[in-house]
Amino acid sequence: MKFGRWFRYCVMPRTPVAEILRSETPPGAVTVMGWVRTKRDSKAFSFLEINDGSCLSNLQVVVDAAIAGYDEAVVPARTGASLVIQGNIVESLGKGQRWELQASKVELLGGAPEDYPLQKKGHSMEFMRSIAHLRPRSNLFGAVFRVRSRMAYAIHRFFQERGFVYVHTPIITASDCEGAGEMFRVVTMDGEVVKTGDEEFFAKPTYLTVSGQLEGETFACALSNIYTFGPTFRAENSHTSRHASEFWMIEPEMAFCDLMADMDLAEAMIKYLVSDALETCIEDLGFFNQFIDKGLIERLEFVRDRSFERVTYTEAVELLKASGESFEYPVEYGLNLQSEHERYLTEKHFRCPTTVYNYPKEIKPFYMRKNEDGKTVAAMDLLVPGIGEIVGGSQREERLEVLLANLKDHGLEESGYGWYVDLRRYGTVPHAGFGLGFERLLMFVTGVANIRDVIPFPRTPGVADF
């Protein structure tokens, strides 16, 4: 990765720390801009650790007390202060780093008083959430959000390389993707009065989207292979480490596609993303591996290199019954698999990502395709160790009569799904797709255990700070 092009657009020409540290030869004269992570003073000179977010590592800066700006810039520069440093990159005399910056001039952009909340020591994740505006300046969160950015890019690459068309499905919607959870209402405000009924801005009740799937299907039934990647909103009052009220979801949808190919794509995508992270984010992953999850890199390499397991729901139930494990919740055909059951499959039985498919139709939404057995639908969940469901998908019911019957069976009015039903009325095709929770993927890739710590500004029930 080169920073050269970016460099030209920068108003204040500077060299990113990542570029300096990566250099094989002495980079010579540079200007570095960044934030002080720590300072160690001596009588004749100071050591500064500078971080600019371009990579995990800091650049060690040696400042002789005799240089220009020492008293004005270096003496008052505490942890958190922002600096411009000009100087020469030389081989470090000390241990622990190859290059260091011998400063010739230092300018203080912004000081940080002694109440700067980030200390040199580690902080709890809970405390970091309370200073969400400053936490990207920490090692952990800088790494998390660099990986987040890279994974977003890799997702686009994965689909674009395969000819998928990126579709922007609406954020405000009038359709409830049935079974996808509680929705936020969209209303206009007139003072304290919430307008309803005839005064609806859109002439009907509208919501923040819980899924772009239904809209995505319409584009798949025209452009063949599409994907969405955008924010999603769920108004569920859930307090867990895996749920947020606002999160990002990736939803590919493929025409002329059945459940088997759908599962192939989901597995290939997970492998691609894990492989890309190992290739491009290894420094950040190394940090997670050391401080968050000792087995992380080994697990990611395992996921990249080994094939995933695949079992039907029926087989999974039999497996669980024969396991001899004592589960808190019963294992019975027709019941949803509980978190503890999913964990057993991925963490104890198979010890790898596992796709479970062909679920009983009673526990799945109306749009999933009914199988020949009359009992199950072509649904699939991709489960990963430590997190559980990371992908949920299905082949969609493309037969008009069957879909109409499904709507009825689920107690839904056909009138509410007119345009969706039309897809089956005009040139219907077999098609399938899935949803990937972006934050759950990030939890899996980084080892970070709480969804709130992989979203820049998390929204959960009762919390919309920052």
Add this chain to the structure above:
RNA sequence: UCCUCUGUAGCUCAGCGGUAGAGCGGGUGGCUGUUAACCACUAGGUCGUUGGUUCGAUCCCAACCGGAGGAGCCA
């Protein structure tokens, strides 16, 4: 929404029915090509809120508020 745990210094925590302590961080001084540096000194807290029990509550009880973990639901 349900269950469990939790709230004491800026942070992480200890503590006790008689109104509080450590480590780190901060400040000051010293020292050193330092590496989450080191040494000395120092400042800093109506113990989440409101009631109750008690001669007396930070400690016991209740409610509320905040935080965390789990369940359900899902991504």
